[in-house]
Amino acid sequence: MSTLVQISILPHKQKDEAYILDLALTKAKLRMNAIRDWRIRKRSIDARRAPVKLNLQIEFWKKDEVQKKHSPYVLNDVNNAKEIAIIGAGPAGLYAALRAIEGGLKPVVFERGKNVRERRKDLALINKQHIVNPESNYCFGEGGAGTYSDGKLYTRSKKRGNVLKALEWFVHFGADPSILVDAHPHIGTNKLPKIITAMREAIIEAGGEVHFNSKLTDFRVNHNQIEAIQVNNDRWFSFTEVVLATGHSARDIFYLLHDKKVKIEAKPFALGVRIEHQQKLIDHIQYHGDDDNPYLPPASYSLVEQIDGMGVYSFCMCPGGIIAPCATAKEEVVTNGWSPSKRNNPYANSGIVVSVAPEDLPGNKADDPFVCLDFQKMVEKKCWEIAGKTQRVPAQRMIDFVEGKVSQDFPKTSYQPGIVSVNLNEVLPPLIAQRLQKAFIRFGQKMKGYYTNEAVLHAPESRTSSPISIPRNSETLEHIEIKGLYPCGEGAGYAGGIISAAIDGINCVDAIIRK
Numbered sequence: 208m209s210t211l212v213q214i215s216i217l218p219h220k221q222k223d224e225a226y227i228l229d230l231a232l233t234k235a236k237l238r239m240n241a242i243r244d245w246r247i248r249k250r251s252i253d254a255r256r257a258p259v260k261l262n263l264q265i266e267f268w269k270k271d272e273v274q275k276k277h278s279p280y281v282l283n284d285v286n287n288a289k290e291i292a293i294i295g296a297g298p299a300g301l302y303a304a305l306r307a308i309e310g311g312l313k314p315v316v317f318e319r320g321k322n323v324r325e326r327r328k329d330l331a332l333i334n335k336q337h338i339v340n341p342e343s344n345y346c347f348g349e350g351g352a353g354t355y356s357d358g359k360l361y362t363r364s365k366k367r368g369n370v371l372k373a374l375e376w377f378v379h380f381g382a383d384p385s386i387l388v389d390a391h392p393h394i395g396t397n398k399l400p401k402i403i404t405a406m407r408e409a410i411i412e413a414g415g416e417v418h419f420n421s422k423l424t425d426f427r428v429n430h431n432q433i434e435a436i437q438v439n440n441d442r443w444f445s446f447t448e449v450v451l452a453t454g455h456s457a458r459d460i461f462y463l464l465h466d467k468k469v470k471i472e473a474k475p476f477a478l479g480v481r482i483e484h485q486q487k488l489i490d491h492i493q494y495h496g497d498d499d500n501p502y503l504p505p506a507s508y509s510l511v512e513q514i515d516g517m518g519v520y521s522f523c524m525c526p527g528g529i530i531a532p533c534a535t536a537k538e539e540v541v542t543n544g545w546s547p548s549k550r551n552n553p554y555a556n557s558g559i560v561v562s563v564a565p566e567d568l569p570g571n572k573a574d575d576p577f578v579c580l581d582f583q584k585m586v587e588k589k590c591w592e593i594a595g596k597t598q599r600v601p602a603q604r605m606i607d608f609v610e611g612k613v614s615q616d617f618p619k620t621s622y623q624p625g626i627v628s629v630n631l632n633e634v635l636p637p638l639i640a641q642r643l644q645k646a647f648i649r650f651g652q653k654m655k656g657y658y659t660n661e662a663v664l665h666a667p668e669s670r671t672s673s674p675i676s677i678p679r680n681s682e683t684l685e686h687i688e689i690k691g692l693y694p695c696g697e698g699a700g701y702a703g704g705i706i707s708a709a710i711d712g713i714n715c716v717d718a719i720i721r722k
């Protein structure tokens with residue numbers, strides 16, 4: 208058993224190991240000569256009051272105590288092992304493939320998009336020329352929606368062992384070990400592609416297969432057991448185990464399942480806008496005026512309010528980030544955000560979204576699985592139309608939005624395709640717009656300075672989670688009606704973010720191994 212102690216230090220002392228050790232030894236009532244080793248086990252920022260402090264959890268091992276090492280990732284040779292199909296190379300699909308190898312199965316991954324390097328060209332096209340490639344974009348391609356993201360790696364999952372395993376695999380494939388220590392770890396868009404590439408190379412080295420430009424277009428079921436999948440409307444492959452990890456934006460998969468009478472269900476999701484402030488302002492508010500402190504990272508925030516019976520909350524806040532065009536088809540606009548590892552852009556963006564359940568929506572019919580998806584599509588298309596049918600998005604300053612005035616001009620935005628001044632109250636459905644208005648005023652009361660006309664709303668933020676779930680057996684994790692089909696990750700409704708999707712990928716393959 209090791210000894211754990213909690214200490215608090217000022218940020219400028221964070222590199223001073225002797226100081227930290229001395230403080231922690233005193234707190235633990237231990238002497239240096241009784242210690243074999245020590246480490247910082249957890250690090251978090253305590254900005255609740257000035258001065259801002261770092262909370263450190265220090266772990267000591269005494270001379271007679273054994274230090275538990277992390278178990279490394281094991282790459283088995285699976286060349287001749289039983290094959291399983293994995294559809295989608297997002298975090299869920301990649302972690303499913305890695306777990307398959309560890310468990311002695313051969314993963315065959317089919318990904319509709321391109322590899323990370325090729326994918327970059329399509330991101331440039333959407334940013335600069337407003338061209339959306341429906342197979343390769345910010346959501347589709349190697350690494351999935353998580354590749355060009357902020358790479359925040361925290362989750363609400365309480366199963367610490369699972370989270371640690373997912374993080375350790377990130378470190379094994381090249382992430383900075385600090386993600387194991389930070390309470391709010393993040394990787395950054397510039398570093399993620401290299402890590403994703405290393406994962407793919409390991410899968411292939413072990414004997415697995417990764418096929419890009421390979422879209423699942425059909426599947427065959429025999430006596431409630433999956434038996435084959437079709438790729439690119441052309442070739443058929445026999446598989447009795449298929450992990451379906453296609454993400455929340457693969458609408459064609461939802462339509463395919465529905466057309467083939469496979470049960471899917473409408474699921475609550477959230478929709479709103481992406482707001483952008485100057486990062487300096489957020490630092491100033493969160494760090495109580497200590498915004499020039501070089502020892503503190505760009506500040507983040509998390510806000511939540513109940514407004515007229517619905518939750519309104521900040522989502523995927525990106526300090527020092529950029530707002531990205533995340534459409535996956537023509538005739539729609541969608542926003543989301545990313546940050547580089549240093550989070551050193553001058554902007555702070557965040558989704559501010561309203562929870563929407565099927566029963567909240569007008570025209571909701573019992574058993575219509577598409578009620579939330581249709582609502583999401585309607586808003587994305589309306590925003591595309593009103594902003595001129597390009598990848599420009601409708602925008603409005605925050606106070607102008609609350610007061611219903613069209614903004615006359617804008618501060619510089621990070622959203623590269625550009626913005627168009629619009630009264631968002633006329634674009635967003637009233638159940639969203641009216642709650643956002645009230646929420647912004649309340650957020651301003653909680654975070655003094657947040658409610659400012661220097662902040663700009665970009666619409667819509669609509670791909671917060673899947674508007675559909677694919678029901679599965681809670682024991683076997685197979686679809687409730689089809690054996691061998693494992694709905695997995697965010698698109699199936701079992702994850703919300705990189706780490707929870709990765710964990711669900713592991714869980715689905717564990718279920719196959721158990722079987």
Ligand SMILES: Cc1cc2nc3c(=O)[nH]c(=O)nc-3n(C[C@H](O)[C@H](O)[C@H](O)COP(=O)(O)OP(=O)(O)OC[C@H]3O[C@@H](n4cnc5c(N)ncnc54)[C@H](O)[C@@H]3O)c2cc1C
Pocket residue numbers: 294295296297298299300317318319320345346347348349350351352353354355356357358359360361421422423424452453454455456457460523531533543544545695696697698702703704705706708709
């Ligand atoms: C810009 C941006 C920033 C984000 N930032 C963060 C963040 O900081 N932290 C965080 O936790 N989450 C973030 N997210 C969300 C996160 O990326 C997702 O929660 C996560 O990627 C979901 O993983 P998944 O594997 O379930 O699905 P996805 O990542 O969506 O992967 C699905 C994959 O399936 C492929 N696919 C789809 N249809 C088919 C088909 N028919 N055949 C074959 N392949 C198919 C897709 O091309 C895609 O690669 C962000 C998302 C975006 C878009």
